[in-house]
Amino acid sequence: MIPTITTFGWVPEFARGFVRDLRPRWAFEEVGQCYRVDLISDSKSPEHRRLQPFGQVPTYRDDEVAIFESGAIVLRIAERAGKLIPVATAPRMRALQWLAAALSSVEPYVMALAVNDIFEADREWSKARHAKVVDDLKTRLTDLEAALGDNVWLDGDEFTVGDLMMVSVLGELRGSAELAYFTRLAAYIGRGESRPAFTKAIADHMATFEAPAAS
Structure with a gap:
């Protein structure tokens, strides 16, 4: 099938x-x-x-x-x-680690902003909580941008499942003010989303x- x-x-x-x-x-x-x-x-x-x-x-x-x-x-x-996904063990495991990191270490912070500012925006505490949610997200994105460095992709020159998942997660910030602080990550998302x-x-x-x- x-x-x-x-x-x-x-x-x-x-x-x-x-x-x-x-x-x-x-x-x-x-x-x-x-x-x-x-x-x-x-x-x-x-x-x-x-x-x-x-x-x-x-x-x-x-x-x-x-x-x-x-x-x-x-x-x-x-x-x-x-x-x-690479065949060799070491790069294969690095691709898998980045796939897991996108879902476990980055997406919860991205989603926290969406939940606070969109899905629960009418709650009395959402405005007060916004600054903390943004600060937590920026801390995580700072770490991720440092790990990316000058690489084209997360593990160098090869686009893998790790990049596909990470760009997909970061793409949820597309057009946001928070992403504007991270020029390398914005360029990384742009490279991913420009792929045919x-x-x-x-x-x-x-x-x-x-x-x-x-x-």
Whole structure:
């Protein structure tokens, strides 16, 4: 079977370009793998929860596996294709460490800002908490920018699953005032998002939401 991902058929405008089906879409384009997309309207339904117990997207299935979590899905796509992930042990493990770091060490700080300033902006404490959330994020981004240094990609000249996931996470800050402090990270995101595979992936992602309006 053609690998298949499941994601939303519609989201509000503010979420377009940020739903996490973008990550496997990008991976598929990088490795040259055709794929299908099943669109859903209710991620909390019993049917979907059998695939994703937390009621989120995306999910993934192929002839051998059915899995969820964008990091696991991207890794499956890369390993199945033998691309985006080095063969030699040391660089392979470094690619995996950066994939894990993107999800575990960076994304929680990025999401904390989104939760505070978007999803919980109407709470009485959100304005007071904003400065602390931003300070924590800037501390983490300072560490990440130092680790990137003058490298093109996180581990040098080779783009890997670690970079795909890190750029995807940092892309959630696209256009934010916080990212303006970090010129190297902004340039790094720009390099990732200028890749033809990303351009195709985000165009297809956005077309999902534009299609109903065009009909």
